[in-house]
Amino acid sequence: MASRTIQVEIKRQSTPDHSSVTEKFEVPYRPNMNITSLLGEIALNPTTVDGKATTPITYDSNCLEEICGSCAMLINGKARMACSALVDKLEQPIKLAPLSKFPVVRDLAVDRSVLFENLKKVKAWVPIDGTYDLGSGPRQFPQLQEELYPLSNCISCTICMEVCPQFNDATGFVGAATIAQVKLFNDNPTGRVLKEERLRALAGDGGIQECGYAQNCVAACPKQLPLTEAISDVGRDVVIQQVKDFFVR
Amino acid sequence: MATAAPPAPTKIRGVQPLRAGVGHSFFWRRLHSLSGIVPIGAFLIEHIVSNYETMNGPLAYAQQVKFLNALPLVRVLEWGLIFIPLAFHALYGVFIAFRGRVNVDVYPWAGNYAYVMQRVTGLIAFAYIIQHIWRQRFAGVSLPENPAMAFHKVQVELANPWMLAIYVIAMIATTWHFAYGIWLFAAKWGITPGDRARRRSGYVCTAFGAALCVMGLLSIYAVAFKPEYRNAPIPNMSSQPAGVVEPAPTSVTPGTTNPTQPGEVR
Numbered sequence: 001m002a003s004r005t006i007q008v009e010i011k012r013q014s015t016p017d018h019s020s021v022t023e024k025f026e027v028p029y030r031p032n033m034n035i036t037s038l039l040g041e042i043a044l045n046p047t048t049v050d051g052k053a054t055t056p057i058t059y060d061s062n063c064l065e066e067i068c069g070s071c072a073m074l075i076n077g078k079a080r081m082a083c084s085a086l087v088d089k090l091e092q093p094i095k096l097a098p099l100s101k102f103p104v105v106r107d108l109a110v111d112r113s114v115l116f117e118n119l120k121k122v123k124a125w126v127p128i129d130g131t132y133d134l135g136s137g138p139r140q141f142p143q144l145q146e147e148l149y150p151l152s153n154c155i156s157c158t159i160c161m162e163v164c165p166q167f168n169d170a171t172g173f174v175g176a177a178t179i180a181q182v183k184l185f186n187d188n189p190t191g192r193v194l195k196e197e198r199l200r201a202l203a204g205d206g207g208i209q210e211c212g213y214a215q216n217c218v219a220a221c222p223k224q225l226p227l228t229e230a231i232s233d234v235g236r237d238v239v240i241q242q243v244k245d246f247f248v249r
Numbered sequence: 250m251a252t253a254a255p256p257a258p259t260k261i262r263g264v265q266p267l268r269a270g271v272g273h274s275f276f277w278r279r280l281h282s283l284s285g286i287v288p289i290g291a292f293l294i295e296h297i298v299s300n301y302e303t304m305n306g307p308l309a310y311a312q313q314v315k316f317l318n319a320l321p322l323v324r325v326l327e328w329g330l331i332f333i334p335l336a337f338h339a340l341y342g343v344f345i346a347f348r349g350r351v352n353v354d355v356y357p358w359a360g361n362y363a364y365v366m367q368r369v370t371g372l373i374a375f376a377y378i379i380q381h382i383w384r385q386r387f388a389g390v391s392l393p394e395n396p397a398m399a400f401h402k403v404q405v406e407l408a409n410p411w412m413l414a415i416y417v418i419a420m421i422a423t424t425w426h427f428a429y430g431i432w433l434f435a436a437k438w439g440i441t442p443g444d445r446a447r448r449r450s451g452y453v454c455t456a457f458g459a460a461l462c463v464m465g466l467l468s469i470y471a472v473a474f475k476p477e478y479r480n481a482p483i484p485n486m487s488s489q490p491a492g493v494v495e496p497a498p499t500s501v502t503p504g505t506t507n508p509t510q511p512g513e514v515r
Contacts, residue, residue: 016262077355103262117266163356165364167264170348174267205272206265209279212349212367213436215360229442236439239279 004029007049007093008038010057012107020104024049024093035075035082035096036064057096059108066222069155072099072162073108079162081222082108099162112158118174119156122198124181126191138189151184151230153223160217160227172206176217179208180230186237199234199241208235281341282437285430288330289338293427297461300468306477307400308484314396315486323393332382339375346371367429370422377419397486400472404481407473420465428458 006027013020026049027041043056060070064083071082074097076090087094102110128134154177161167161175182198185191202208211231218227302313320326346368353361384406390398407413432454435441441450471478 101264111262114261114264114266117261121267121269161264163352165349165352165361168348168350169264170350172265172268178267201267201269203275204270205268205274207267207269207275209275211437212345212364213360213433214364216352216356216358219358219360220356226444228436228447229444232436232439232442232447234439235437236442238275239438242275242279 006033006038006087008042009093009095010042010108011095011097012057013098013104014106016104016106016111023054031088033087035073035085035087035094036061036071038087038094039082057108058106060110067155069157072157072159073097074099074162079159079220081157081159084222099158101162101167102158112156115156115158115161115175115177118178119181121204122174122178122182122201123194124178124185124198126185126188127194128190140189144187144189148184148187150224150226151180154180154184154225155223157222159220159222160225163216163220165214165216166210166212171210173210174202174206174208176211176221176225176227176231179211179234180225180227183230183234186234195237196241199238200245202234202238203242208238211235277341278345279438281338281345282430282434284334284338285427286434288334290427290430292331292335293423294461297424297465297468301464303400303403303468303471303478304475307397307481308486310400311397311484311486314392314399318393318396335378339371339378342371343375363429367426367433370426370429373419373422374426377415377423380415381419397484400478400481401483403472404478407469413469413473416469417466420469421462424458424462424465427461428454431457 006029008025008027009022010025011020011022025042025047027038030037033041039057039059046054046056048054059073059082061082062068062070064071066081066084069081072079073082074080074095075082075085076095077097079099082096096108098104098108099110099112102112102114105111128137156177158175158177160177161173164173164175166173167175179202182202186195186198208231213228213231215228218225221227299313299317300310302310317323349364349368351365351368353365385402386392390402392399392402407416432447432450435450436447441447
């Protein structure tokens with residue numbers, strides 16, 4: 001039986017300022033591999049298909065089970081999680097590249113701190129810090145929990161931003177993930193106290209208005225967040241807040 | 250004790266974070282969205298419904314044109330509710346269109362195609378409307394003063410097969426842009442947040458856009474092809490005679506050419 005192999009082409013870049021090169025690898029076939037195990041296989045023997053010794057592929061990873069959001073990359077051109085992309089279902093040669101809209105740190109690792117900055121801008125948290133015990137929070141009805149739980153599944157992988165035609169240097173769009181978190185924390189009985197601030201933040205330049213409703217975010221989201229629904233709901237709240245501010249503030 | 254210098258603010262590479270509290274793009278972008286529905290969309294409906302009078306021939310169409318131009322403050326309405334909002338919607342729309350980074354080649358999904366089509370149809374409509382306003386409203390015979398010429402003016406325009414093709418393409422593009430624009434408006438303003446609500450609104454907008462488009466295409470057919478209106482004569486529309494004073498004469502003056510308007514003597 002001829003030994004099967006997996007062909008891999010990886011776009012690599014040694015530093016943020018270096019130009020990128022593509023290296024080709026050939027990995028012995030095993031059934032049921034994912035991209036994570038494929039990259040691990042390359043790390044065991046980092047030799048290109050031409051026999052040139054190279055370095056292991058750098059990429060962000062942590063949980064290896066699609067719950068941490070680290071390993072998003074372009075797999076055959078599409079933004080996906082490396083851990084949940086199965087080699088047996090991919091066309092070969094498998095082409096790996098870093099996310100295209102974030103500055104490359106090295107190889108497949110990109111700097112996604114813009115999402116963290118955006119979450120800070122909209123205060124995507126429940127404010128409970130204090131100098132004394134605040135006691136238990138307000139009661140949440142199960143109906144509300146069921147509505148909010150899907151939004152709490154966001155893993156900050158930034159795939160919704162990568163696939164969005166409006167998320168780019170020209171618009172500086174905030175992206176679907178942040179808007180979904182605004183809905184999550186605005187509807188939280190305690191987080192609601194910052195609702196107006198969040199809605200005002202989202203009306204700034206690069207805010208929710210830049211959404212073009214191409215709906216790529218919701219189609220690509222690995223955690224099936226109801227992103228378009230969140231954008232719609234928050235969009236209404238931002239308009240109402242702006243009108244209210246115009247007349248009463 | 251040496252104090253550590255505060256870290257210099259590092260400029261983030263790549264896409265910049267949200268500029269909370271900065272700028273007025275929210276207002277302009279939402280105004281752009283709203284202006285597409287009211288007044289521009291409302292005008293588009295009026296325009297297509299009025300044009301549908303061509304199905305009843307040159308006289309009916311001329312009467313519709315005359316009626317519209319007899320509206321009070323018609324020039325204020327024309328500039329305030331059509332030209333100025335339309336210019337804003339068009340120019341800001343071009344600005345929006347060229348700030349998107351189309352990726353439909355990588356993500357060939359329905360919503361993504363619709364996103365691209367909204368920009369393409371907008372640009373088609375923009376180019377078409379510039380020539381349409383120039384050639385039909387400002388160049389050639391002035392229809393507000395000569396409503397009887399309306400049918401003939403359009404007929405001459407559509408006699409050119411290239412122009413006919415442009416009108417058909419622009420009619421489809423414009424009604425598509427409007428119908429999808431209504432759907433987008435409902436989605437973005439939070440009227441239809443749910444998946445099912447958005448699907449239903451999609452059906453309604455599709456039906457509405459298709460109806461507008463068919464009405465528009467029938468009007469083009471009536472002017473360009475309907476056999477009974479081929480080489481139709483320019484209808485005789487008596488205009489309000491100059492020098493009419495109150496009280497209007499009640500008896501038919503001798504020599505009048507139009508007994509229904511007793512004051513008119515030519």
